[in-house]
Amino acid sequence: MRILAFTSEPEYYTPLSECPEHSVLFAEYQDPRARRLWVACAPQLILLDVFRLGSTADALFAEFESLWPGKIPPVLVVCPPQGWEIAHQWLARGAYDFLIEPLNCRVVSARLTAIQKHLHGPGVASLSAGEHPSAHASREGTKSEAESSEESATFPRETIVSEAQTSSPLDDDNGRGMIHIESRFFHDRESLFQTIFERAAIGLVLADFDGRFVRVNRAFAEWLGYTPEELEGRQIAEFSHPDDVVREIEEFTILVTGEKDGIVFEKRYRHKDGRFLWGRLHVLILERYSDKRGLGFAMVEDITREKDVAGKLGEMEIRWNKLLDNAPDLFFLADAETRLLYVNKITVDELTMDDVIGRRCTTWIHPDDQEVFEEHFRLALETGKPQRFVDRDVFGCWWENRLVPLPSSDDAVVLGIVSDITEQVQ
Structure with missing residues (x-):
């Protein structure tokens, strides 16, 4: 297929010229001296990258009409990531098909092959508006390749527009891109995706590998105080907390x-009013076109309230620990087997916290008082009522014990509050 490619980035499409089935001439639309060359190459398809094109659809098609009166080659439009509306404008004006960036040349080549098969199929010359080539073929029979090629060059404008308007951005033979499918199922599937994306209560984001918002749904945009149009095309880092940018890049890499x-x-995301909101992102690669081009998809869950509560609990824990550390009494938590789970402080210089945690409470109780401790501990668990008693430890100190059973979803836990009464006893 002879292709006339209008693009400001020809290196992006260069691999197409390496395909033996395609002959590609790259051109700049802004170069008026090349008009004769465009016509002379007799293109069978025009590939039009509208990024930085600098011309409207009406102006460009008027130019094409003057160059190819009544015989404008089919136009495949390549639109920027946020260019769905742009694409439909071009389709309405007369484009044959469109692709949305980012993409790779394999995708473009596959699309060109599909278009070539469609245009050069048998019997396309006398199609009525919106009629599929296969319908005509079944009535008229197969024509020669030369006849088909000649007739495809005069493919009616109204047929092109009708076909393009009924196309759907769905999977082609390679699992990517867009092909002309008139099945209601595929149209409904696209419509369903659009509905889910727009109406989802959770934030949904499409981003490219350069870290730009390609598309966001209304829930995500409104969460940050913006409209989707205000976010799309902008760098994600603009709306990230400065302390999170480096880690975000590392995760995405x-x-x-x-x-x-x-x-x-x-x-953390920066809201339009300047405050920061916490989000939990579930991210995956939706499309990978090359090492540097592709689409990522993220679901963003608002966890701001969760973080606020966790922060307040953390502050309360710090205050509680300070209170326990400075309390005159000894506090401990023990499981049903009297093993220590927590102790607020160590009262014996020879012991460390590692020596204590996981050991039984009776380890440091005087042998004559161990049965007393174990009996009151059992009663606290069985009755659910606090127990109060006095015992001695192995170091010769006297203690007043208050054992309070605590409700627990797992193993039983007892809170012990122990006061040193050695001086009072003596």
């Missing part, structure tokens, strides 16, 4: 390089 299929991490 792990995903892009293929070390993991999906990642989950938490970060």
Whole structure:
């Protein structure tokens, strides 16, 4: 297929010229001196990258009409990531099909092959508006390749528009891109995806490998105080907490390089009013077009309240620990086997916290009082009522014990509050 490619980035499409089935001429639309060359190459398809095109659809098609009166080659439009509306404008004006960036040349080549089969199939010349070539073929029979090629050059404009308007951005033979499918099922599937994306209560984001918002749903945009249009095309880092940017890049790099299929991490987003909101991101690669181009998909869960509660609990824990550390009494937690789970302080210089945690409470109780401790401990668990008694430890000190059973979803736990009464006894 002879292709006339209008693009400001010809290196992006260069691999197409390496395909033996395609002959590609790259051109700049802004170069008026090349008009004769465009016509002379007799293109069978125009590939139009509208990024930085600098011209409207109406102006460009008027130019094409002057160059190819009544015989404009089919136009395949390549639109920027946020260019769905742009694509439909071009389709309405007369484009044959469109692709949304980011993409790779394999995707483009596959699309060109599909278009070539469609255009050069038998019997396309006398199609009525919106009629599929296969319907005509079944009535008229197979024509020669030369006849088909000649007739495809005069493919009616109204047929092109009708076909393009009924196309759907769904999977082609290679599992990517867009092909012309008139099945209601596929149209309904696309409509269903659009509905789910827009109406989902959770934030949904499409981003490219350069860290830009390609598309966001309304729930995500409103969460940050914006409209989707205000976010799309902008760098994600603009809306990230400065302390989270480096880690976010590291996490996304792990995903892009293929070390993991999906990642989950938490970060802060800057709201439009300046405050920061916490989000938990579930991210995966939706499409990978090359090492540097692709699409990532993220579900963003609002965990701001969860973080606020956790922060307050953390503050309360710090205050509680300070209170316990400075309390005159000894506090401990023990399981049903009297093993120590927590002790607020160690009263014996020779012992460390590692020496105590996990050991039985009776380890340091005087042998004559061990049965007394174990009996009151059992009664606290069985009756659910606090127990109060006095015992001695192996170091010769006297203690007043208050054992309080605590409700627990797992193993039984007893809180012990122990006061030194050695001086009073003596």
